[in-house]
Amino acid sequence: MNTTVQCTTVDGAHAHTWTLVYPDEADYLRGRLSVLSPAGIALFGARRGQTVVCRPPRGVPIRYVIREILLQPENRRRACPVSQIQISRLKTDGGPICVVRTRYFFARG
Template sequence: MTKKKTITVTSEDRERLERLFVSSLAAAFLDKPYLNDLRQELEQANVVGRGEVPADVVTMNSTVVIKDMKSKETETFTLVYPDEANIADGRLSILAPLGIAILGYRVGDTIRWKIPNGEGRWRVERIVYQPEREGIPA
């Protein structure tokens, strides 16, 4: 993990992610170092209520446009829990390395993160949809 910045997460997202760590689904990922990275991120996170999260922060169920700084290509993903993930439909699991990487970051932030084939760099270009900004209940 090469993230240095403290991320911002909602208290609801943090609680649900902590429950995920002890679920049978997460057991399949226990040998993945990035799961520990997510745990560390959450331990150090700036935790806020749903009404306090800035509109430019990537939260769970946010749809975000990110730019690969190497290829200069942009992709749009919705950050979801593993049971809702379908990368073909643009639904990126929070347990995927890139999912962990973007959680809690803000528009304009550049993220460096270890991925299976090295290290990647992405920039959060914009948030198309954020449930908290839209007033959608958790």
């Protein structure tokens, strides 16, 4: 969510900058499209340079070319915790004990 894309119609007549949002946050006049709208469905998951077809409820399908993906929050490099559980035996009574260690790795973006 909150991916911002810059696109134009195939003929270059119209340019748009849209942010894909949840339906309750949509506001077409502010450039915030619902991911469930015809344009949102077409743009969701699109890549730079790709041509997508938007099928509005009425009218002729519109073809957009993705010029740039300006923001894609889920692709940012961030640290993610990973827990490892190690089971070891104590020398004193031989009963198992669990040791949880947390490590951080960086997701590839």
